[in-house]
Amino acid sequence: MITRVVLDDPQVQTPDFRFASAVAEFGLLLRESKYRKNASYRDVIETVRQTLGEDQDGLRSEFIDLVRKASTMQR
Numbered sequence: 001m002i003t004r005v006v007l008d009d010p011q012v013q014t015p016d017f018r019f020a021s022a023v024a025e026f027g028l029l030l031r032e033s034k035y036r037k038n039a040s041y042r043d044v045i046e047t048v049r050q051t052l053g054e055d056q057d058g059l060r061s062e063f064i065d066l067v068r069k070a071s072t073m074q075r
Contacts, residue, residue: 015051019060022047026067029074041071 022044028036029044044067048060055061 015054018047019051019054022051023063026070030070041067041074 025036025039025047026041026044027033029039029041045064048064048067052060
């Protein structure tokens, strides 16, 4: 297995990468994965909000709505 820490690498931390990581975090939350650690719906929404400048078709905004709906169902 090859691993690489990307938290502090600005070349990797593109808006698309950050959006994809939020989608993955959302999946961990939905599955109640043991790997979710401190993940939260609030963090997912905040990460996606930071990438909305790249939201040409409105899909990221729709994703935020989906996350909000899912968060109300989990309570």
